[in-house]
Amino acid sequence: MSEKVFPKDFMWGAATASYQIEGSPLADGAGSSIWHRFSHTPGNTYNGDTGDVADNHYNKYKEDIALMKDLGLKAYRFSISWSRIFPYGKGKINEKGVDFYNRLVDELLKVDITPFVTLYHWDLPAAIQDLGGWTNRDIAYWYTDYADYMFQRLGDRVKNWITLNEPWVMAFVGHFMGEHAPGMKDLYASFSVVHNQLRAHSKTVKAFREENIKEGKIGITLSNTSHDPATNSQEDKDAVRLAHEWTNYPLFLNPIYKGEYPSGIKEHASEFLPHNYENDLEEIKEKIDFVGINYYSGDLVKFDTKSFLGGKTVERGLPKTEMGWEIYPEGFYKILKGVQDEYNPKEVYVTENGAAFDDKIVNQGVHDEDRIDYLKKHLEQALRAIQNGVTLKGYFVWSLLDNFEWALGYSKRFGIVYVDYKTQKRIIKDSGKWYSQVIKNNSFEF
Ligand SMILES: OC[C@H]1NNC[C@@H](O)[C@@H]1O
Numbered sequence: 254m255s256e257k258v259f260p261k262d263f264m265w266g267a268a269t270a271s272y273q274i275e276g277s278p279l280a281d282g283a284g285s286s287i288w289h290r291f292s293h294t295p296g297n298t299y300n301g302d303t304g305d306v307a308d309n310h311y312n313k314y315k316e317d318i319a320l321m322k323d324l325g326l327k328a329y330r331f332s333i334s335w336s337r338i339f340p341y342g343k344g345k346i347n348e349k350g351v352d353f354y355n356r357l358v359d360e361l362l363k364v365d366i367t368p369f370v371t372l373y374h375w376d377l378p379a380a381i382q383d384l385g386g387w388t389n390r391d392i393a394y395w396y397t398d399y400a401d402y403m404f405q406r407l408g409d410r411v412k413n414w415i416t417l418n419e420p421w422v423m424a425f426v427g428h429f430m431g432e433h434a435p436g437m438k439d440l441y442a443s444f445s446v447v448h449n450q451l452r453a454h455s456k457t458v459k460a461f462r463e464e465n466i467k468e469g470k471i472g473i474t475l476s477n478t479s480h481d482p483a484t485n486s487q488e489d490k491d492a493v494r495l496a497h498e499w500t501n502y503p504l505f506l507n508p509i510y511k512g513e514y515p516s517g518i519k520e521h522a523s524e525f526l527p528h529n530y531e532n533d534l535e536e537i538k539e540k541i542d543f544v545g546i547n548y549y550s551g552d553l554v555k556f557d558t559k560s561f562l563g564g565k566t567v568e569r570g571l572p573k574t575e576m577g578w579e580i581y582p583e584g585f586y587k588i589l590k591g592v593q594d595e596y597n598p599k600e601v602y603v604t605e606n607g608a609a610f611d612d613k614i615v616n617q618g619v620h621d622e623d624r625i626d627y628l629k630k631h632l633e634q635a636l637r638a639i640q641n642g643v644t645l646k647g648y649f650v651w652s653l654l655d656n657f658e659w660a661l662g663y664s665k666r667f668g669i670v671y672v673d674y675k676t677q678k679r680i681i682k683d684s685g686k687w688y689s690q691v692i693k694n695n696s697f698e699f
Pocket residue numbers: 270273419547605651658667
């Protein structure tokens with residue numbers, strides 16, 4: 254393989270999520286979700302933005318799939334809104350909700366785009382939250398029933414499944430920092446949410462095996478930040494190890510691959526883990542087919558007794574994106590190489606990588622050189638990872654479209670396609686044109 258070309262059949266895609274792009278959250282019998290409630294609660298989102306309209310993808314999905322075809326995407330990662338299928342999370346089924354995703358999948362297959370389905374990307378049915386949501390142990394059964402139903406309805410055409418998107422963000426941003434739905438601030442709840450997501454994930458993997466989906470593969474998508482020590486001191490290096498075990502793939506892959514939480518978590522955070530959690534570890538340890546890695550940025554960590562798990566982020570003067578996140582391509586390599594070295598997954602997919610920049614329309618175009626530069630630098634590191642033994646099989650850019658960036662609403666644009674929210678017009682950005690060349694050449698050099 255020449256030093257600039259990706260392996261043959263490398264899966265080039267783009268990613269989105271239901272609540273961030275669909276709009277029409279309560280249409281056709283869909284039930285409310287925690288993000289519908291959270292965004293409609295004054296003060297929770299920038300400018301009071303909600304997902305009521307978003308990119309109106311619920312109605313414009315055919316146009317958007319035509320756009321994906323124009324871009325030459327090989328695959329498309331999207332999420333299913335649980336409460337469109339089960340308006341109350343369990344029990345009654347909403348056929349019209351199932352029908353939307355059936356039509357979406359059929360439209361993708363018509364143009365040879367491989368669907369990668371995320372079963373859960375944070376929009377929990379509100380009725381389940383009313384029963385305690387992810388802090389209620391029984392959610393493991395309700396979630397597995399929902400997932401298994403989707404395997405039965407879409408499994409003949411959808412072969413690639415992701416159980417959960419970024420369970421760390423759901424657990425800690427949603428239940429400790431309170432900045433995401435359901436807006437809780439309880440560290441004990443957060444670790445129960447980690448544990449119940451793992452229980453739900455593994456029960457679902459077992460159900461998936463029993464469905465015997467031909468050529469089916471199932472995995473989990475984890476968020477990651479590449480942490481470096483502020484100094485070479487042992488205390489800073491220890492703080493980095495703990496930050497890594499807590500915020501990155503080990504918190505979930507250690508239980509999944511090794512049947513126990515990372516040692517640093519057991520040493521310093523076991524009081525927050527649910528009572529008798531050890532009894533669930535055997536069941537949580539369950540083989541998966543691939544690991545989904547999300548990567549955006551890195552940070553410098555300094556020992557700090559006042560921070561949870563003893564580490565705080567400090568400045569190192571790297572350039573930043575509109576999110577205030579460091580642009581740190583080297584960290585991408587370290588995360589990819591690290592997951593391969595620590596757990597040796599059969600396959601790895603980058604299920605999200607991308608950047609928010611201050612995109613402007615100039616002469617009917619969006620000349621986002623900064624995003625092209627970000628993507629190119631990160632793809633260089635992804636190829637370097639492959640050349641160093643990482644079983645990386647595909648890359649999904651976040652995101653196909655500008656969309657609802659959670660508590661930051663529509664103020665942050667991650668798309669390779671610009672969305673004019675007033676007119677709902679789509680404009681392919683220069684980065685979108687560049688990315689379609691990458692796909693055509695299977696390389697970032699052309
Ligand atoms: O912040 C950018 C993305 N990060 N991962 C989860 C997605 O839903 C976010 O939009």
